[in-house]
Amino acid sequence: MKKTLFALAALSLPVAAFADGHAETSTDPHMSVEAMADATLTQDTIAWDFVEGITTEVGPRQAGTEAETRAREWAVAWLIENGFENVADEPFEMETWVPGNLATARVTAPFAQDMVIQPLGNSAPTPVGGLEAEVVFFRTVAELAAAPEGSLDGKIAYISHEMRRAQDGSHYGFAGPARWVASGIAASKGAAATVIKSVGTDYHRNPHTGGTSWPEGVSPTPAGALSIPDAENLERMFARADGRPITMRIEMNPEFIGTTISGNVVGEIVGRNPDLPPVLIACHIDSWWNAPGAFDDGAGCGIVAAAALHVSHTGQPLRTIRVLFAGAEEVGLWGSRAYSEAHIDEHIGVGLESDFGADRIWRFESNFRESNPDLHARLAASVARFGVAGSTITASGGADINISRDQGGAIIDLQQDGTRYFDLHHTPDDTLDKIDPVQLRQNVAVWTQIVGILANEPRSIQTGGPIPSAPAIMEE
């Protein structure tokens, strides 16, 4: 575990391990985790196999629908075929919204033309035949919030609220409220519908969907996202209308269909010491109905599964590595919450998630830098050779590891470069071709290295001390 030499050139993996993406034949207990991580950097095919498979053989997989069920069945079969143990689909109930099959928008005056719109998650339907009203332009959510009560009666609120690219994705926090809360604010002021500029950073005619929400006591209205070129065109219309009202007709037929079944898919690389809390590595299996879910989050599931297998190929790890493909993440973390509820009494050693695309990991963060500085430093140092920097930021974990937050447990964030993530996020353009195989393999290498260390760590990951519930682990 202290080896730091970078010896990639001298390494190669057994061919059988990578020719068909299966794991059974490739165990090499003489190979170190470091050597394995180095080899995956150029040779991994497992992550690609997963993301190619799920996007080709399943495609979009909206939470709570039959498409998500097929995705879970596909993932269960894939995990079993690749040698995972204790593979299961743990069901849970959810309240399910579906987008319908109709989403049209047209500016009717003064500059008649169609626009590309998609409903936001939790949108109400329009009346059959559509809804036509004057559009009121707000540059920001704050401007909308400042509009007088009742000032939007019967109108369509349009919120611009521009997003910018950021490597760490932090602009999502700035721009996200346009999607998360604007429709609720507009509805509370009497708006008949809300239309937003997509929360995204690309210039293609594919709107970014995603969930919106409704405050207590506010009835849902139709709420949709325009593609960014359409939104900018609408804004130019305001500039050219010379004060004439701009009217728009929209028609959408999303609906809530009541309670359906989703599920969390799990699988394990069983460790030598079952008393030690497992390493939980997570992603989500669902995608929005409009998105094939390559970046979000087929790649994440491929990365964590590949890392687990590569670690197992260096010999049985000390701790169990559990992969969690959470269901119904996009529509409100239903799977992550259900998993935490079901397993809250089972102590998780550490939780990690991959859910931010497939571009290069550039920063390592943990939430135990102060409580277990030796392990934090050892982990950070172990991935420096892959161009991953350390950080003093405290990891908070992603959407799919609620259980680690709920337990107050150890968390690691392996931050991916998100510069182009919001070009693709929740759009039809989230397709396999967007994944750069070189960067995908860098993810696998970093994850293999980190998971390999964690899964062979005998002491408490959070504190470095002996784990009270497992006193018999002093074998190192």
Next chain:
Amino acid sequence: MKKTLFALAALSLPVAAFADGHAETSTDPHMSVEAMADATLTQDTIAWDFVEGITTEVGPRQAGTEAETRAREWAVAWLIENGFENVADEPFEMETWVPGNLATARVTAPFAQDMVIQPLGNSAPTPVGGLEAEVVFFRTVAELAAAPEGSLDGKIAYISHEMRRAQDGSHYGFAGPARWVASGIAASKGAAATVIKSVGTDYHRNPHTGGTSWPEGVSPTPAGALSIPDAENLERMFARADGRPITMRIEMNPEFIGTTISGNVVGEIVGRNPDLPPVLIACHIDSWWNAPGAFDDGAGCGIVAAAALHVSHTGQPLRTIRVLFAGAEEVGLWGSRAYSEAHIDEHIGVGLESDFGADRIWRFESNFRESNPDLHARLAASVARFGVAGSTITASGGADINISRDQGGAIIDLQQDGTRYFDLHHTPDDTLDKIDPVQLRQNVAVWTQIVGILANEPRSIQTGGPIPSAPAIMEE
């Protein structure tokens, strides 16, 4: 006309000429064409005003429809407002195809998922409720052509036939037949429908439409284009299906609606000598229904109109400059043919067209390099300072100047960089944001320079000799 010094930094245009895109106030007869061309490189706003205006205030404008009529009305008003004379909308009849409002595709087995499709121009509709059949995969048009007669009975032919980017757009000649003729070939072999990989070079879920054709005696079938990510996904399905048949359901409702009226919009900068054959500078006003037509060809119309105005601002030119915004180009050059038919007896001095986007002009070509080498050399030399190279290629002109070809007249091609043209061509992504204002202005500068020379050329452009029909022009 012999000035070759590059004095851009010292030049500026009267502010009034560019603040609102109007021309009336800006005439400066003391300014040379060279100085004006230099100034437009950094200061032109006219071309942008046109393309922003037509994409914002009209948007998509399918030939023969009310949208194209609105586009012509808009263009007539714009030309008049900007000071053109003899502005007219010259009507012609055409047989009109419309795309309908329904275009869906879904792979039904073995890997059920929706795909994004759009009909090709001249496609027949599917039966109401759609058409489901096995898909037969052809890598190229040649493979399709080699399929035995009747071998496609009742099936859907899919043609891949990959396109690559090329600066000169020459790969369109290689890839285009997949759209132009494959559906006709497939139909002649019994296919129920044809689906092609979009003839394009981008990776977005917006199919490239465009016209297809049917051989004599072959009944039209449904014919559509998948977006390139969808097409590649379909091809991966073939690789993963282990021989199982791949079935697809498509539904589209395009139709021929009979004879409608389109038109050619013309306007002039009237020259000092009306006996001299005019300089004809052309573009087309229509776009496919799915495309706002910024690159194709709003920009082209903006460029030629801006150049005409800038030349006029240096003083009344010797020859008349006529702009032609041809109608119904996309669906078969109806406007270009109608214009030639109506004006065939009116000798055109030289024809030029801008219809390849808005990226930088990089090459100058004429068809009179041998017949009038002095003028060819002078023109080529005049735009070298804008990074435009000469060429020994013989210009053949674009779609909108049939009249010059029909007359056997002088033609110039100002070749634009087409590297990203087929990312956008005939797709919803052909929006204003794709236009780089810096490159657009380089186009205007080059056109201003070239048109300025041509419009002040007293001798025959084609031969350099006196023009027989206008003997009184020896005023230079």
